[in-house]
Amino acid sequence: MNGWAAVAGAELRLILRNRTTALMALALPLLFAGLSFSQNSPVGEGTSALAVVQMGMLLSFTVYLTGTTTLSARRQQLYLKRLRSSRASVLGIVTGLMLPLVLLALVQAAVLFGLTGAVAGQVPAQPALLVLAVLVGGAMFAALAFLTAAFTSSPEAAQFTTAPAFVVVAAGLIWTLTTSPEDIGPEQLAVPGGALAQLARYGWDGGGSPSGILLAIAMSLLVTVVSIAVAATAFRWEPRG
Structure with missing residues (x-):
């Protein structure tokens, strides 16, 4: 079995098995995202705006916050130190640790999108693009978790160190949702969350030129690659002395 697959399974x-982690990764994201149903209209208009808000909440809690907490906890437990001394690569270790969270977010998104479609009486125009938005977003938030964990001394500190990224992502989502799709510029897509909102909106409502879709994907992947590159040099694999 590949190193990342073994790490992911474990x-x-x-x-x-951990009730606190399971609650953070499974129950809380669905609860917060489900609260969006209580709003008559989220930021922006239409069912796609509701789907974007739900996706943002799921990825932020299930992948980003839980991922940052997990990496910090595994470092304190010296689990990361043991993994680092194995044959697994840095990318393999991080992928293995984050992949279960990304897959959980995908399942949660499917449940919420299904409920949203049932309530609104509407189905996504491009389901594959909606799935792609969750997967690309999951990779980006996993990379941001890796980066944030580099500056997080303990699992308890994650609730503070993740706050700046939460604000930036929320700003990116709101900026995109309050702008017409055809008026979205590269600077908006460059803000974490902006490109994901654009992809999810295209996935639900349809439309979007191939070049516009590719640009949104490219901007999300750019944030992912830059985050991984910085985290790889700043991350500590064992607790600070």
Whole structure:
């Protein structure tokens, strides 16, 4: 079995066995995202805006916050130190630890999108693009978790160190949702959350030129690559002395 696959399997078992982590990764994201149903209209207009808000909440809590907390906890437990001394690469270790969270977010998104479609009496125009938005967003938030964990001394500190990124992502989502799709510029897509909102909106409502879709994907991947590059040099694999 590949190194990342073995790490992912072990991490999934740890998540399900730990009540606190399971609550953070499974229940809380669905609760907060589900609260969006209580709003007559989220930021922006239409069912796609509701889907974007739900996706943003799921990825922020399930992947980003839980991922940052998990990496910090595994470092304190010296689990990361043991993994780092194995044959697994840095990318393999991080991928293995974050992959279960991304897959959980995808399942949660499917549940919420299904409920949203049932309530609104509408189905996504391009379901594959909606799935792609969640996967690309999951990779980006996993990379941001890796980066944030580099500056997080303990699992408890994650609730503070993740706050700036939450604000930036919320700003990116709102900026995009309050702008017509055809008026979105590269500067908006460059803000974490902006490109994901654009992809999800195209996935639900349809439309979007191939070049516009590719640009949104490219901007999200750019944030992902830059975050990984910075985190790889700043991340500590064992607790500070």
